[in-house]
Amino acid sequence: MDVHPLKTLLQLQLASDSSAVAHLPFTLASLTAASLVPSPHSPKWTARINSLLHAKTSDARWAGLCLAHKTALLSQAIMIESAQSWIGVALPLLAKKEPSPVHSAAVRLLRVIFSAATEMSEFQRQVATPNVLKFTTAVMPLAENHPDVDLKVLILSTLTRLIPLYPTLHRASQNALSSLCFTFLNGNPFKPPNHKLTTAASQLYAVLHLTGGKVGAANLWRKSVDDTLAFAWSSFSSLRTTFLVDGRLPLAIAGSNEPLTSIPLNLDRLRCCIAVLNDLFVATVYRPIQVPLGALVKLALALVTCKKDEKTDQHFDATTRTMESAVTPHIWSLGCRLVSSLADSFGPQLTPHLPRLVSCLTIQLEQESLSATRLSFLEALRAALSHGHALYSTMTANRLAKAVLPIASILIDRRTDARPAEIETGKSKKGKKRARDFEGDEVFRTGHEVVCPTTDDSQALFCAFVVLRLLLRTASLSAALQSIVCRVALSALLALPEMLPSALSPDPQSHSLLLDEVQEICVEFASASVEGLSKSLGLVVGSCSTQGKKSREIELLLHPRLPPLMRSMPGVEALSLFRAEESQEESDLLKSLGLVSADPPTMEPQPTMEAEPVASVVPHATLSPPPMSQQPSTPQLPPLAEKPAPIAAPPRTALPPRPPAAQLQQQRAQQPKIAPPAPPATEVAMQVEDDEKNEEMPSIDLDSDSDAE
Structure with a gap:
C-alpha cells in the first residue's frame, strides 16, 4: 500500500521549523492537486501550516505563507476552510517590520484569497469584502515607502487586479x-x-x-x-x-x-x-x-x-x-x-488621419539613417497600415515604397565576399595565378560581414518587408513600384535559403521570421492571378512547411480560381525579370533608388561580338595579328598571335554559309600551311577560353596538321 504524500512530507520535510525552511523548494514541487484531495491527513496539513504561520522566527513564517499560497492555488476547498485564519495572520504582517520575502509572500497569499472564489457570494460577503479595504490601506504605505522595487511592483499589480473585482x-x-x-x-x-x-x-x-x-x-x-x-x-x-x-x-x-x-x-x-x-x-x-x-x-x-x-x-x-x-x-x-x-x-476610426500620419512618418524615414530611429518609424507604419483602412493616396503610397525599398534591398546587395582577383581587373596574369591558388579560402574566414549587425537592424529589415507587403495590398501603388517590390521580394526569397542565419543577424530567430514574411509576400502576389498561382505549387508548399499555417495555402491549392480582386495587382507574368523588359519608368526608379548594380552587365557585349575586335573579348590577347606576308613557313609563335582570329570566323561561316566553295578552296591554296581548317580552328578557340579559366595551355602540333592536309 502506497504512503500518502502528505504523510511523508509531514513526517520528514516538515518535522521541524528549520527542516521546513530547508526543504521548502522540494515540498512545493511535490505538492499536487491530487495530494490535497480531502483525506485523513488534510487536517494535519492545515494545522502544520498554521503552526508555521504563528512561528517566532521570520523564516518559518515565510515558509508557512509559501505553503499556504501553494495550497490555496491547488485546493479551493482547503482555501475556503482556512481563509479566515490565514487572513488573520497575513494581514497584520503587512503593518509590521518584516523582511521583504515575508511581505511578498503575504501579499501573494491575500491576492489569491480575495480573487480565487469570486463566484461564491457567501464567501465574498463574509470573508473577502470586510478585508479587501483593510488590505488596500495596509499596502499603500508599503508601496510608497519600501525600498524593494519588486515588492512595489507586486503591490501595484495586486491592486490592479483587485480594483476591477471590488x-x-x-x-x-x-x-x-x-x-x-x-x-x-x-x-x-x-x-x-x-x-x-x-x-x-x-x-x-x-x-x-x-x-x-x-x-x-x-x-x-x-x-x-x-x-x-x-x-x-x-x-x-x-x-x-x-x-x-x-x-x-x-x-x-x-x-x-x-x-x-x-x-x-x-x-x-x-x-x-x-x-x-x-x-x-x-x-x-x-x-x-x-x-x-x-x-x-x-x-x-x-x-x-x-x-x-x-x-x-x-x-x-x-x-x-x-x-x-x-x-x-x-x-x-x-x-x-x-x-x-x-x-x-x-484602427478604423483613424482612417481620416491616416494619410497625414503616413506622410509625416515617411518624411522622417527618408531623413533618418539610425537603425533604432528607423525601427520606431517602421513599427508605427506597420501598425497604421495593418489596422487602418487601405491607403487611398497614390502619392503617399509611392513615396513610402521608395523610402522602404532601400532598407529592404540590403539583403540582396552583398558584395563583401567577392575575391580580390575578381574585383581588381588591372592585375597581371601572374597575379591572377597567385590569387587563384588560394581559391576557396573564404571558407576559413572568420570575419564575414553580417547583413544586420544589431538586433535593431534585423527588426527594421523585417518591418520593412511587412510594410511592403501591406503596400502591395493597396490599389494606390504604381505598376512600376509594384514590379520593383515583387522583384526585391523574389530576390530575397532566392537569397535567404542560401544564407546562414549567423550571416544575417546575431539573433538566430530573425532568419526564419524574415523567410516566412518574404514567402508570404510571394504567395500573395502569386495568388493575384490564376496563371501565376498555377505555376507556384512549390512556393505554396514551401510556405506550408515553414509557416505552419496550412488552411489558407490548402484553400489556394484546392480552389485556385479566387473571386475577383478589389486591388489592381498585376499578375506574375507582368514582372520584368530582365533589363530588356523594364519600362523607362521602372528603369529610372531603379537608378534613383540605387538598386541598379554598379558592375556592368556581362551579357551586353554579346550582340556586337561580330563587329568588335577579338581583343575586347579576350583582354590578355591585345596584340594584333601580323600581316600574312611576314609570316614564316613553319612558325611556332605567330600562330599563338593568330589564334584569337578564328573566334569571330566560325559564326560568319557556320551560320550564314554565303562564301562559295571555290573561294574557300582558293584561300586554302594561298595559305596551305599556316591557316588551319575550320574544325580545328573552333577547337583552338575553345582551348583559349580554357587557358583563361584553367591557366593550362595544351600542346598543339601544327606541323602534323599541315602534313595531314
Missing part, C-alpha cells in the same frame, strides 16, 4: 490611489527610468475609473485622458523651449530654468504620459464613450514631426539647445509608440 469598495480610496500612481508617474531626473515600476503604476491608474461604477466610469475615463493629454503637452513644451512654435519661442515655465534637471525630468514625464495613454486605450469601459481622437492625433503629429536642427534668429541658451536637440530622437520614438497604440486601439 470597484465600489475602493471608491473612497480613489484619490489616495491616484496620488500613489503619480508618485511613480511624475518623472525622476536623477535616476534612470524603471520600466517595470512605470508599467505597473500606469496599469493601476488605467483601472481607477472603474471606481465610479457603470455610470460614472465613462466620465472618469475621459477625465483621465484629458488630464494625461494636458500633462503630456506641458512636458513636450518644456522640451522645446529653444524651438519655434507658431513662429515664436514658447513661454518659459516656472521652475524649469536649469536644463540639466528639467530636460531629463520632462522627458521622463512624457514617457510616463505615453505609457498611461497606451493603458487607457485598452482599459475596460462599460458604457460607450467619445474618444478625443483629434487631440490625440495632434499630439502624435507634434511628437513625430519635431525637428532636430531648426534655424532661428531668436536668442537662446546654447547648452539648452544642445540638450533639447539630443533628446529629439527619444521624442520621435515616443510619438511612434503613440501612433502604434492609436492604430491598434482605434
Whole structure:
C-alpha cells in the first residue's frame, strides 16, 4: 500500500521549523492537486501550516505563507476552510517590520484569497469584502515607502487586479490611489527610468475609473485622458523651449530654468504620459464613450514631426539647445509608440488621419539613417497600415515604397565576399595565378560581414518587408513600384535559403521570421492571378512547411480560381525579370533608388561580338595579328598571335554559309600551311577560353596538321 504524500512530507520535510525552511523548494514541487484531495491527513496539513504561520522566527513564517499560497492555488476547498485564519495572520504582517520575502509572500497569499472564489457570494460577503479595504490601506504605505522595487511592483499589480473585482469598495480610496500612481508617474531626473515600476503604476491608474461604477466610469475615463493629454503637452513644451512654435519661442515655465534637471525630468514625464495613454486605450469601459481622437492625433503629429536642427534668429541658451536637440530622437520614438497604440486601439476610426500620419512618418524615414530611429518609424507604419483602412493616396503610397525599398534591398546587395582577383581587373596574369591558388579560402574566414549587425537592424529589415507587403495590398501603388517590390521580394526569397542565419543577424530567430514574411509576400502576389498561382505549387508548399499555417495555402491549392480582386495587382507574368523588359519608368526608379548594380552587365557585349575586335573579348590577347606576308613557313609563335582570329570566323561561316566553295578552296591554296581548317580552328578557340579559366595551355602540333592536309 502506497504512503500518502502528505504523510511523508509531514513526517520528514516538515518535522521541524528549520527542516521546513530547508526543504521548502522540494515540498512545493511535490505538492499536487491530487495530494490535497480531502483525506485523513488534510487536517494535519492545515494545522502544520498554521503552526508555521504563528512561528517566532521570520523564516518559518515565510515558509508557512509559501505553503499556504501553494495550497490555496491547488485546493479551493482547503482555501475556503482556512481563509479566515490565514487572513488573520497575513494581514497584520503587512503593518509590521518584516523582511521583504515575508511581505511578498503575504501579499501573494491575500491576492489569491480575495480573487480565487469570486463566484461564491457567501464567501465574498463574509470573508473577502470586510478585508479587501483593510488590505488596500495596509499596502499603500508599503508601496510608497519600501525600498524593494519588486515588492512595489507586486503591490501595484495586486491592486490592479483587485480594483476591477471590488470597484465600489475602493471608491473612497480613489484619490489616495491616484496620488500613489503619480508618485511613480511624475518623472525622476536623477535616476534612470524603471520600466517595470512605470508599467505597473500606469496599469493601476488605467483601472481607477472603474471606481465610479457603470455610470460614472465613462466620465472618469475621459477625465483621465484629458488630464494625461494636458500633462503630456506641458512636458513636450518644456522640451522645446529653444524651438519655434507658431513662429515664436514658447513661454518659459516656472521652475524649469536649469536644463540639466528639467530636460531629463520632462522627458521622463512624457514617457510616463505615453505609457498611461497606451493603458487607457485598452482599459475596460462599460458604457460607450467619445474618444478625443483629434487631440490625440495632434499630439502624435507634434511628437513625430519635431525637428532636430531648426534655424532661428531668436536668442537662446546654447547648452539648452544642445540638450533639447539630443533628446529629439527619444521624442520621435515616443510619438511612434503613440501612433502604434492609436492604430491598434482605434484602427478604423483613424482612417481620416491616416494619410497625414503616413506622410509625416515617411518624411522622417527618408531623413533618418539610425537603425533604432528607423525601427520606431517602421513599427508605427506597420501598425497604421495593418489596422487602418487601405491607403487611398497614390502619392503617399509611392513615396513610402521608395523610402522602404532601400532598407529592404540590403539583403540582396552583398558584395563583401567577392575575391580580390575578381574585383581588381588591372592585375597581371601572374597575379591572377597567385590569387587563384588560394581559391576557396573564404571558407576559413572568420570575419564575414553580417547583413544586420544589431538586433535593431534585423527588426527594421523585417518591418520593412511587412510594410511592403501591406503596400502591395493597396490599389494606390504604381505598376512600376509594384514590379520593383515583387522583384526585391523574389530576390530575397532566392537569397535567404542560401544564407546562414549567423550571416544575417546575431539573433538566430530573425532568419526564419524574415523567410516566412518574404514567402508570404510571394504567395500573395502569386495568388493575384490564376496563371501565376498555377505555376507556384512549390512556393505554396514551401510556405506550408515553414509557416505552419496550412488552411489558407490548402484553400489556394484546392480552389485556385479566387473571386475577383478589389486591388489592381498585376499578375506574375507582368514582372520584368530582365533589363530588356523594364519600362523607362521602372528603369529610372531603379537608378534613383540605387538598386541598379554598379558592375556592368556581362551579357551586353554579346550582340556586337561580330563587329568588335577579338581583343575586347579576350583582354590578355591585345596584340594584333601580323600581316600574312611576314609570316614564316613553319612558325611556332605567330600562330599563338593568330589564334584569337578564328573566334569571330566560325559564326560568319557556320551560320550564314554565303562564301562559295571555290573561294574557300582558293584561300586554302594561298595559305596551305599556316591557316588551319575550320574544325580545328573552333577547337583552338575553345582551348583559349580554357587557358583563361584553367591557366593550362595544351600542346598543339601544327606541323602534323599541315602534313595531314
